[in-house]
Amino acid sequence: MKKNNETVTKLRTGDEVIVIAGKDIGKKGTVQKISKFNNKAVITGINMMKKHTKPNPQLGETGGIVEKEAAINLSNVAIWNPKKKIADRISFQIDGDKKLRVYSSDKKEIKS
Secondary structure (H helix, E strand, O other), X not given: OOOOOOOOOOOOOOOEEEEOOOOOOOOEEEEXXXXXOOOEEEEOOOOEEEEEEOOEOOOOEOOEEEEEEOOEEHHHEEEEEOOOOEEEXXXXXXXXXXXXXXXXXXXXXXXX
């Protein structure tokens, strides 16, 4: 059951996606983490930001400027179809008692 402010996303962790809007348009990466509550995802190599950190000798961390990925809105990414080499949408097919995720353009199953 869906809770308040929770949206259902068709993307999953490990999917290869392409950015279709924003400063990183055209870049590809894999989904690391999805937050359903604020409709955002963290993708490898996309939306890089610099964070200034203090050293913490108890944890053995050195200080400095660290570059890491920030979350990007799910409306700005689309799944990458490797066969057709295009950004695609996701639809579902019922196969017996299984519900399969498929690419909308060629109805092939999404392997993740």
